[in-house]
Amino acid sequence: MKGLAIRNHRAFASGALFLAFATFFFVTALQYPAGTAAKMGPGYCPRLLAIVLAAIGLVVMFGAMKPSAGREALRTWDFKGLAWIAGSVILFGALLFPLGLVGALFVLIMVSSRASHEFTWKGALTNAAVLIVLCLAVFVYGLGLPLPVWPSLLN
């Protein structure tokens, strides 16, 4: 089929993303009773919306294959940067209780700083020191948020 080549890869992927979410929500919603239009169950609206989203996804995907669709490639991805940033947040969550706020913030700042192309140890360490002091002053002593400041072993 010559006419059905994917011309707009960006739009095609977007449509596929919609379709994937729609399928997931529709299949999960099958467990919930749908009811009738007059007496809707918890599953009625999810099914309705999932069908609408699936339709939109298909329209977008077909639109990307139309001969009139403009050619567009997928953009390049920076998985490393994403991994440093998302990873540092996960580490913060995992280490907050075992290490306390000071330790978890230190890890967060050092790991996320690595995402920058201009990373230097000295710069990141200084930044970490300044930010940790600032956070303690603002959040812990200023606003009095209930945060575990020191490692749980010390308490």
Next chain:
Amino acid sequence: MDLFHNLAIGFATAAQPANLLYAFFGCLLGTLIGVLPGLGPLATIAMLLPITYALQPDAALIMLAGIYYGAQYGGSTTAIVVNLPGESSSVVTTIDGYQMAKQGRAGVALSTAAIGSFFAGCVATLALAALAGPLTATALLFGPKEFFALMILGLILASVLSSGPFIEGIGMVVLGMLLSLVGTDLNSGSQRFAFGIPQLFDGLDFVPLAMGIFGFAEIVKNLEQDDKLSLVTQKITNLFPTREDFRRMVPAMLRGTTLGTLLGVLPGGGAVLSSFASYTLEKKLSRHPEQFGKGAIEGVAGPESANNAGAQTSFIPLLTLGVPSNVVMALMVGAMNIHNIHPGPEVMTKNPTLFWGLIASMWVGNLMLLILNLPLVGLWVKLLTIPYRYLFPAIMVFCSIGVYSINSGTFEVYEAALFCVFGYILIKLQLPAAPLLLGLVLGPAIEENFRRAMVLSRGDATVLLTSPMSASLLAAAAIAIILIMLPTIRARREEALQE
């Protein structure tokens, strides 16, 4: 008169020392954020939401509102001085504002922007106060089907006005509505899409999602493009516009204010749309269109008035109808919910001091910004010299602590990390995130009103089209869709919305 009586209540609230202080904080923070590129009012409001737990509701909202319009001021400062729009609403200001700065008229451009914004702020505050009563009265007549139709119209307009293809915007709205279904179904009490995770029983939290997408994912995007800032550091002298400048800027300001006030009320409208529309209008009306792009003062005065007016009047649909018209307003819903205030027609009757206090504080805030901004320009510009590699870990830290403080639990932290990945996918696919958030915020109310309307009509969906009010609202939504499909308008829209 009622209006003045109400405004008097408002000013009494806004003028309380504590509220003045929070308005000041909000304006200061907002300006700071507006100045720093890569950190928008969205991420900031999301970041500061948890901090407002400790505040009184009126103080919290006054501060958050201050951040929003403070950011418009700050954004224009950097647009003029260093050709960097700190905010998307000041993109157009870079065109002529920076040219004026290059001609040594940075001071004049800055004061034009400030005076225009202040004037627009005053008018928009009055418009807000005047329109609030009648609109609230209308909203009180609304039943479930009218509310359903109104929210559908809002979501359609928001997707029409978001960047990128319209159909993808609608897809994001529907996806947001699906995500809003997570949690307990209020009618049956059963869990949906919660997979036995107790933290999801109350629904998907708004703040981790907003921070993941607008905070963390934005950082990954900004780090990819490491273009260096070239600062044109020059002394800013001579703030005062000449008589000729005044003659040219006053009509532009009046037109910009009118346009912004009107467009701000539209769902999906607000500051960005207003500023673009005003620039186009000024260029069309000008007797010297060739000066635009080369330092025409109208190109600064019009859009700067328009974006501030639009920023302010976009509170109207939120406060009177309970329908947020843009993402910042959606975050305000989140802030109000934290304090157990449910935006809608009841706010004005149940919380008159909060309602009128917020409106009055906008005027107070604008005055503060006028005084705050001009003398501090030098300081703001200096802030721009902070390298991004020191700035973004600070954003990471504030976001992470903020996200943790929502429930004092780490679940939300992981959620934010997940939405960071999701947000990055959206950025790469160029899918607009704003409609997603609006769908997420409006989803529960839409489902509830839809179900109620269907119960009342015994399952007959045609009732949505036979009741005059809901039929006309849905017809307006249909017209918007048809218009956007017309090829000529489609091309114009793509031209206008690309940044």
